[in-house]
Each structure stands twice: as structure tokens, then as C-alpha cells.
Amino acid sequence: MKRFGLAAHVLIVALILLSACGPTQEPLVVEKQVTTIVRETVKETVVVQGTPEVVEEVITRIVEVEKVVTATPEPETPGEGAKIILRVGTGDSGEGLNPHQEIIARFEEENPDILVQLEAVAGRDYYTRLLTQIAAGDAPDIMQVGDDAVPMFVNKGSFLPLDGFLEGDYPLDPSIYLPGVLGPGQYDDQLWLLPKDFTPLGVYYNKAIFDEYGVPYPEDGWTWDEMLEKAQALTKDRDGDGRTDLWGIQLTANWTTGFEYWIYAAGGQLISEDGRQYVGYLDSEAAIEAVQFYADLYNVHKVAPPPADFALWAGGNVEFDNGQAAMRLFGRWPQAGYRDNPNVDLGVVGVPVGNARANILFWGGFGIFAGTEHPEAAWRFLRYYAGEQGSEVWADWAIPPVASVAEDAGLTEDPIEGVWIDELEALVPRAYVYTPYWGETADPALRRALETVLIEPEADVARVMQAAAEQAQTALDEELSP
Amino acid sequence: MRRGTVPRRPKRGLNLVRREALTFYILISPWLLGLLLFVLGPMIVSLIVSFSEWDLLSPAEFVGLQNYERMFTRDPLFWQSLKVTAVYTAVYVPLELAGGLVLALLMNQKLRFLGVFRTIYYLPSVLPGVAFVVLWMWILHPDVGLLNTLLGYAGIEGPRWLADPDWALPALLLMSTWGLGRTMVIYLASLQGIPQQLYEAAAIDGAGPWPAFWRITLPLLTPTIFFNLVLSIISTFQTFTSAFVATDGGPLDATLFYVLYLFRQAFQFFNMGYASAMAWILFLLILALTLVIVRSSGRWVYYEGERP
Numbered sequence: 001m002k003r004f005g006l007a008a009h010v011l012i013v014a015l016i017l018l019s020a021c022g023p024t025q026e027p028l029v030v031e032k033q034v035t036t037i038v039r040e041t042v043k044e045t046v047v048v049q050g051t052p053e054v055v056e057e058v059i060t061r062i063v064e065v066e067k068v069v070t071a072t073p074e075p076e077t078p079g080e081g082a083k084i085i086l087r088v089g090t091g092d093s094g095e096g097l098n099p100h101q102e103i104i105a106r107f108e109e110e111n112p113d114i115l116v117q118l119e120a121v122a123g124r125d126y127y128t129r130l131l132t133q134i135a136a137g138d139a140p141d142i143m144q145v146g147d148d149a150v151p152m153f154v155n156k157g158s159f160l161p162l163d164g165f166l167e168g169d170y171p172l173d174p175s176i177y178l179p180g181v182l183g184p185g186q187y188d189d190q191l192w193l194l195p196k197d198f199t200p201l202g203v204y205y206n207k208a209i210f211d212e213y214g215v216p217y218p219e220d221g222w223t224w225d226e227m228l229e230k231a232q233a234l235t236k237d238r239d240g241d242g243r244t245d246l247w248g249i250q251l252t253a254n255w256t257t258g259f260e261y262w263i264y265a266a267g268g269q270l271i272s273e274d275g276r277q278y279v280g281y282l283d284s285e286a287a288i289e290a291v292q293f294y295a296d297l298y299n300v301h302k303v304a305p306p307p308a309d310f311a312l313w314a315g316g317n318v319e320f321d322n323g324q325a326a327m328r329l330f331g332r333w334p335q336a337g338y339r340d341n342p343n344v345d346l347g348v349v350g351v352p353v354g355n356a357r358a359n360i361l362f363w364g365g366f367g368i369f370a371g372t373e374h375p376e377a378a379w380r381f382l383r384y385y386a387g388e389q390g391s392e393v394w395a396d397w398a399i400p401p402v403a404s405v406a407e408d409a410g411l412t413e414d415p416i417e418g419v420w421i422d423e424l425e426a427l428v429p430r431a432y433v434y435t436p437y438w439g440e441t442a443d444p445a446l447r448r449a450l451e452t453v454l455i456e457p458e459a460d461v462a463r464v465m466q467a468a469a470e471q472a473q474t475a476l477d478e479e480l481s482p
Numbered sequence: 483m484r485r486g487t488v489p490r491r492p493k494r495g496l497n498l499v500r501r502e503a504l505t506f507y508i509l510i511s512p513w514l515l516g517l518l519l520f521v522l523g524p525m526i527v528s529l530i531v532s533f534s535e536w537d538l539l540s541p542a543e544f545v546g547l548q549n550y551e552r553m554f555t556r557d558p559l560f561w562q563s564l565k566v567t568a569v570y571t572a573v574y575v576p577l578e579l580a581g582g583l584v585l586a587l588l589m590n591q592k593l594r595f596l597g598v599f600r601t602i603y604y605l606p607s608v609l610p611g612v613a614f615v616v617l618w619m620w621i622l623h624p625d626v627g628l629l630n631t632l633l634g635y636a637g638i639e640g641p642r643w644l645a646d647p648d649w650a651l652p653a654l655l656l657m658s659t660w661g662l663g664r665t666m667v668i669y670l671a672s673l674q675g676i677p678q679q680l681y682e683a684a685a686i687d688g689a690g691p692w693p694a695f696w697r698i699t700l701p702l703l704t705p706t707i708f709f710n711l712v713l714s715i716i717s718t719f720q721t722f723t724s725a726f727v728a729t730d731g732g733p734l735d736a737t738l739f740y741v742l743y744l745f746r747q748a749f750q751f752f753n754m755g756y757a758s759a760m761a762w763i764l765f766l767l768i769l770a771l772t773l774v775i776v777r778s779s780g781r782w783v784y785y786e787g788e789r790p
Contacts, residue, residue: 128749131538152752156539254732308624309644311730440751444559451733455647478556 083115084377088366089130089140093122099397103390107381110389114377134158134369141372142382144196147184147363148257148432148439154187155436159367162191165379172383180427181401184363187433193365194386195401197394199332200359200423201261201351203227208345209234209246209326218327218349220422224265224293227327227352231303234326248303249327251294253315254450256443257362257430258330259294261351264358264428266290270442275435278442278476282469283462286355291453292461293354299457310451320344331362332398332420348419350426359426437479442472532758542755549759560760562735563743566651570739571718574655578714579707582665587699589666590673600670604663611723618657619644619728644729647736654724654737665710672706673699704783712772719768740764 090100097120104116119140121129127149133139134156145153153159166172174182177195185193203218210217215233218226231248238245252258263270268286271278281287297304305325307315319325321334323343329351338344351359366385368378384390391400395409399420411417432438449468453459496504507514532549536542553560589600606614621628622643630640641649676699684694722741725731731738731746744764748757 124749128538128752131752135539156537158539306624306642307645309619309728310733311644311728440753447732448734451647455645455733474556478552 086116087140088142089119090144091126103393107384137371139369141378151436159192178403180424185365193367196364197398198363204328205347207347222352224354235303247305247325250320250325251304253307255314256446262290263287265354267355270431271434278472279469283465288462295453348416350423357426358428359423441475445472528758534755536754537752549756563738563740567740575714581662585666586669606660607663615727647734650736676702701784708783
């Protein structure tokens with residue numbers, strides 16, 4: 001009995017220990033984050049990282065400071081200690097905070113009457129926190145919001161309209177921007193937010209793999225058929241063990257927003273322009289064609305690596321990073337990593353053309369809190385941030401929104417960055433523009449449909465899309481009913 | 483105490499019982515205040531919110547029973563989440579009770595390195611939930627994960643675990659068995675409280691280890707089993723972290739746990755009213771289950787203090 005007991009333990013423990021010596025791989029990218037909250041001021045950098053409770057304390061302290069300041073009347077020319085304090089809320093974290101801090105430091109130098117405090121709340125909690133702060137009238141003066149959340153925040157009256165400022169004492173010319181990058185900040189014929197950063201979709205390709213098999217690089221204006229051809233030519237079983245180990249193109253699994261591109265490129269739409277109908281759109285011929293083509297890349301042609309984990313962003317695949325996929329369709333986010341990745345000899349090309357040329361934009365921007373006590377100061381900062389000065393800083397990190405800055409930095413002519421900028425010409429509005437309920441009505445239905453066709457290759461795409469359209473429609477009708 | 487002194491009663495007012503009661507309330511007041519402010523208060527508010535439509539920003543709008551009506555009549559995902567949670571609970575709770583007991587029995591032997599083994603088994607229970615789940619996502623990775631690699635050595639092509647709607651829930655179950663250490667420790671404490679004489683007496687009467695287990699160990703463990711059962715049901719019904727981190731409810735809503743769906747309604751769609759209504763239904767469900775178990779406990783739980 002005792003012997004057996006010991007043997008059982010040894011076995012179980014050995015199994016547990018084995019888990020420490022699995023095969024080494026590129027780290028799996030886990031996009032979900034545990035909330036880490038960081039707050040920094042520029043003059044003396046204080047970083048607080050820890051439990052939400054600790055951070056609450058810090059935030060409260062900031063609030064108290066503000067109260068003291070606004071209680072004293074503002075003099076015409078502010079002396080020492082009478083600075084306006086602006087709070088800037090962002091959902092960025094880690095390295096994403098660097099450009100903010102650099103721009104803030106420059107702005108404060110040029111505007112000695114204003115002190116800017118960055119409040120960073122990373123993770124999925126960011127919007128919840130903003131909403132509670134807005135409800136309490138205590139939100140940051142300037143808030144960052146992502147593309148599809150713009151209608152919700154605007155509808156709830158969280159932002160000041162910016163049109164009045166454009167021609168005021170501190171004017172801003174909206175024509176200085178690259179095409180399409182102001183779009184997501186506009187809603188109901190008003191401008192509410194200015195762009196922070198953005199990316200359309202594109203296709204990365206690994207030149208080394210193309211060279212190895214003598215396949216010509218993809219070129220702008222290429223089509224779905226050409227993409228399939230190249231992908232097929234580059235899907236290989238290199239070690240001959242009967243399993244594919246080189247994939248033609250890494251796709252985005254059940255990532256619904258990314259998938260909108262396919263429907264637009266097939267010549268379809270996701271919702272009626274009045275924002276009330278999914279039936280007739282999600283189940284249109286074009287939408288079905290898009291889903292069929294996409295699913296076939298996985299199931300029939302088998303040129304795309306199967307999703308590793310549907311819960312991870314875009315399927316959690318790592319094949320392109322590991323040099324096991326020749327192409328990858330995605331946004332600009334991992335590009336900096338690819339430039340340094342020894343497995344990847346990077347090239348970028350626009351997304352292929354289907355029945356139509358189309359691309360979609362992913363975007364983050366800043367707006368001014370409707371309840372701010374310093375609208376003018378906030379505008380001065382916003383104008384600086386999203387204007388030429390801020391753009392010059394951004395040019396070191398991403399594509400700056402101001403066209404002349406991008407040009408001066410040589411980005412429009414750059415063989416890689418130029419592609420992203422060219423793709424802005426092909427932008428179409430995303431579905432959320434037509435309904436504030438996209439996220440809770442069609443998004444789950446479309447996600448389910450994509451998962452169904454990827455998991456069950458025998459599923460009838462037309463029927464799956466009809467079911468999705470009906471599910472989305474029922475949910476939408478529920479929201480629209482008085 | 484000096485001889486001849488008599489404890490003096492306070493001049494007026496409180497007798498001993500009252501004074502004790504007062505001291506009692508003063509001493510537990512921190513907890514009591516916490517309960518009122520941070521549990522009972524929010525509970526009452528959420529009950530009120532559950533009869534309204536509220537998105538945190540616009541003023542709440544009273545809608546009567548509409549949230550509950552929608553839940554029961556027009557929301558397939560509500561039923562799906564209830565089903566997933568019920569299935570998971572029905573499988574996991576017995577597994578945890580039995581598995582924890584087996585581990586505890588093993589840990590109750592006189593073995594070499596016992597302390598080491600106990601630590602190893604209990605260790606996963608003190609790991610932070612998210613780190614724990616991320617680690618398992620690696621183990622379960624369909625192409626490069628440890629589990630499928632091992633299965634591959636054995637000539638078995640492992641399933642795609644978290645990416646397969648049929649295997650995702652079993653994968654989460656597998657993951658949860660790492661938490662058995664918590665139950666084990668409670669069992670272990672109570673195993674060591676069983677008087678050794680009982681076993682000695684049984685041995686003298688010629689009882690082998692098996693009857694001793696059935697006639698002595700198990701009956702004397704019933705209070706602990708009862709405790710673990712209630713605790714396990716409550717916590718399993720509230721499963722959230724593993725699905726939130728590893729599967730986000732998918733694929734095909736196969737791991738859409740009740741609390742995960744509630745969280746979505748509340749913090750992704752900002753339907754605070756609907757989410758509150760869901761929370762109340764969950765509360766009532768758990769309450770009802772717990773009551774049933776407590777009621778039934780008289781029949782199968784044996785307390786030593788009782789008459790035989």
C-alpha cells in the first residue's frame with residue numbers, strides 16, 4: 001500500500017514536472033491583459049503598478065489636486081502654481097505610452113501655463129472606468145476612444161463637438177490629414193475626436209520564402225485568385241512527414257472586425273445604411289461568397305494554418321512569426337517586431353482585390369470631455385497632439401496622421417510604410433458607423449458563423465449566414481423596439 | 483484573584499448576557515459594516531437596477547419585469563450559458579470531491595518526502611488564476627502544446643482542445659483539476675482529526691483497510707464532504723477566469739459560462755439592468771441548491787457529537 005502510494009506520487013509529480021520542459025517556441029501572444037494601471041507625470045516620473053486598490057488612491061489624489069487649483073481664480077497671465085492641469089486618459093500601456101509622454105513633454109515646454117497628466121488604464125476595464133468617471137462628472141479632460149466606441153460615447157454626450165474650435169483662436173485645418181483618418185472621429189456630421197494612431201489591413205509576406213520557391217512577390221492591385229495561387233504554391237510539407245509545415249497565408253480566424261474587409265471586397269455590406277437591417281446584407285450573395293472563399297482557404301485549399309485558439313486575437317496563430325507561413329493578412333501592429341524578427345524577411349503589400357477594392361481602418365483618437373472645466377486648454381493640447389507637432393513625434397513610432405509630416409519623414413515613398421498609406425485610399429466605413437448596437441447584435445452572430453464554417457467544413461455557408469443574419473436581426477430588433 | 487474579592491457588577495444597566503452581546507457586536511462590527519456597505523448595499527441596489535434599463539451614463543429607466551422576461555423567453559444565450567454552467571458543475575463537483583479525497587488519503591500515509599508532495603499538490607491553488615490559465619493554454623496548444631506532443635509520442639493525434647467546441651469544456655475541466663489541492667487540504671485536516679483508537683479497535687476486530695475506510699473514515703468525513711460540496715457548488719457556479727482568459731466563451735459558445743455572459747452584458751454591452759437581473763437569478767439558483775443540500779444533510783452527514 002505504501003509502496004504503491006509513493007509510486008503514484010512519483011508518477012503524478014513527474015507528469016507535472018514534465019510540463020516545465022515542453023518544446024520551446026516563440027512566446028504565444030496573449031492579447032488579453034490583466035489590468036495593470038500606470039500613472040506617470042512628466043516632471044517627476046512616478047510609476048505605480050499594482051492592484052486596482054492602490055491605484056484608486058493615486059487617482060483620488062489627482063482629483064483633489066485639481067479641486068484646489070480650480071478654486072483659485074485664473075489670472076490672465078498665469079504665475080507659478082496657477083497652472084491649468086489637464087488630465088489625459090488613455091487605454092495604452094507599456095511602450096505605447098512613450099509617444100504620449102514625448103508629446104506631452106514638448107507641449108508643456110511650449111505652453112508653460114498648462115500641466116498635462118497622463119492617466120493610463122490598460123485592458124478591458126478602460127471603457128468601464130471611463131463611463132463611471134463620466135457619470136460622476138470626473139472624467140479626464142481629454143479621453144482616448146477606439147473607432148467602434150465613438151458612436152456610443154458621442155451618443156451618451158461624453159464629448160464636446162470640435163467643429164467650433166477649428167476656426168477659433170487656435171485654428172486647425174482639417175485638410176492637412178491623410179485621407180480617411182479623420183473619418184472615425186466624425187459622427188452625425190460633426191467632428192468629435194482627432195486621430196491618435198491608425199492602421200488599415202495589409203498583407204505581410206516573407207521574401208525569403210518567396211525566393212526559395214521562386215514565386216514572384218505579390219504586387220499592389222493583386223486579386224483574390226492571385227492570392228490563392230501564391231498561397232497554394234507556398235503551402236508545403238517540407239520534411240515529408242505528411243503534415244503541412246509551410247503555410248501559404250496566415251488568416252485571422254474568427255476575428256469579426258477584420259473579416260468586414262472580405263465582405264466589402266466581395267462587393268457586399270454588413271448592414272443597411274439606415275442601420276436597421278442585417279437580413280439581406282449579412283446573408284447577401286456577396287457576403288456568402290466572401291465567407292465561402294475565406295472558409296475554402298482553410299478547409300478546401302488548406303493554405304491557411306488552422307486557428308490555434310479562437311479566444312486569442314485573430315486565432316492566436318504564430319506561423320508567420322516562426323517563418324512557417326509565407327504571408328499574413330493583418331494590421332500594422334506587429335510590424336516593428338517583424339522588422340527585427342530573424343525568421344522574417346519582410347515585405348508588405350495591400351490587401352488583394354476581390355470583386356471590389358476595399359479596406360477598413362482601425363483607429364484610436366482623442367476627444368474633449370463634455371464636462372471639462374478647461375475646454376480651451378484641452379483644445380490647445382489636442383490640436384498640438386494631433387497636429388503637426390505631435391505628428392512629428394508620432395512619425396518615429398507609427399504613421400503620423402498629418403500628410404505633410406508623413407511625406408517629410410519619407411514614409412509615403414517607403415516601400416513598406418508607403419503601402420499602408422496607399423491603402424487609406426481604399427477605405428470603406430465599417431459596420432459600427434451605421435448602428436451603435438453592432439457589438440452586441442451582429443458581432444456575436446458573425447463570430448459564431450465564422451467559427452461554425454471553420455470548425456465544421458461540411459457546413460452549408462449560405463445556411464450559416466442566413467442563421468447569423470436572423471440571429472443578429474432578432475437582437476437588433478430587440479434593441480430598436482421602444 | 484485575591485481571596486475574598488467578588489467580581490463587582492456594574493452599578494446599573496447591563497447584565498452579563500447583554501454585555502457579552504454588546505462586546506460581540508462591537509468586535510464583529512468591522513465585518514458587519516463591510517457586509518452592509520459593500521455586500522448588502524450593492525445587492526439591494528442591483529435588485530433595483532434589475533428592474534431597469536441602465537447603461538451607467540443615461541439615467542436608469544424603470545422597465546418592470548422586462549429584463550427577466552427577455553432572459554427567460556427571448557435570449558438563447560442565457561439558456562446556453564445556464565446549460566454550460568450546469569453541465570460543468572455536474573461533472574466538476576463530484577470530480578473535485580472524489581479527487582480531493584483520493585489525494586488527501588494518499589497524503590495521509592506515512593511516506594517519505596510527504597511535506598514535499600503536499601506542497602506540490604497544494605501549490606497550484608495558490609497560483610494567481612490568470613497565470614495558471616495562461617500556463618494551461620500553453621499545455622493545451624493544439625500544435626506545440628505539451629499535452630498533444632506527449633499524445634503524439636504515443637501515436638495519438640490529440641484534439642484541438644480549446645479550439646474545438648466538443649473538447650473545450652473538457653479541456654477546462656482538466657485545467658480545473660489542478661485546483662484539487664484546496665479541497666485536499668480541508669479533507670486532510672479532518673482526516674487527521676479522526677481518532678487513531680477507532681482504527682486500532684477495528685484492526686483488533688479483524689477489519690481490513692477497506693472496511694475501515696467505509697465504516698470509519700467515510701462516515702467521520704461526512705461533515706467535511708458536506709462543507710466541500712456546498713463550497714464547491716457555489717464556486718463552480720461562478721466559474722469565470724478560465725473561460726474569460728482561455729476561450730472567451732467560445733468556440734461556438736461551448737464555454738459560455740453564466741458569469742462570463744453576465745460580465746459581457748454588464749461591461750461590454752453596458753446593459754447593467756439585464757446583468758443585475760442575471761446576477762439575481764444566479765443568486766436564487768445557488769441559494770436554492772444550497773438549501774436543498776442543507777436540508778438533505780440530516781440524512782447523510784454524521785456529527786460525532788450526536789447520538790449514534
